[in-house]
Amino acid sequence: QVHLQQWGAGLLKPSETLSLTCAVYGGSFSGYYWSWIRQPPGKGLEWIGESDHSGRGNYNPSLKSRVTISLDTSKSQISLKMTSMSVADTAVYFCAREGANTSSPPFEFWGQGTPVTVSS
């Protein structure tokens, strides 16, 4: 069974950089796209971006200029960096593994979520 465990700083000041890590236990790491998704308090899910083990990345256009997603295949870890954080970026951040071989790959496995608060 695949298990995703994530961690990172949960309290940031405006303009600081968010850094989160997601470790994958079980299953294959290569051959899949790995995504970050966030959910502001009381709101819906927003896809942030994805990357595969070869570094092929794809980002939400509204966040692209501030986001970097990278994979460390030796550690089976995915990282998220988001610069210039603001209060509007306050949310729970999830990592997730995408399925394969379909027109709209589902997010099959999710991390537990990391609450991130941006406040001065």
Next chain:
Amino acid sequence: SSELTQDHAVSVALGQTVRVTCLGDSLRSYYANWYQQKPGQAPVLLIYDKDKRPSGIPDRFSGSISGHTASLTITETQAEDEADYYCHSRDSRGNPSFGPGTKVTVL
């Protein structure tokens, strides 16, 4: 704003059937997936590729699609099915996109 639309909330009597719908032009080209999310928890995949269930998901959950409308149907609704339900597909750029979510209340 989302290119997928969902009713904000629906209610269903215990043991009855409820349908949650998701509308979007992209659903004519891409499969729909559905997730259940309970407070304080990560979403759980319920339905993928419009009508397939991952192992462990009860068969009272089913999915279908017609034109630009995807539907999640819950039959014999249980109290534990009270949750938020999100559809997921792709947008016009081919990027993952979520609907705004539907809150299902079990009466």
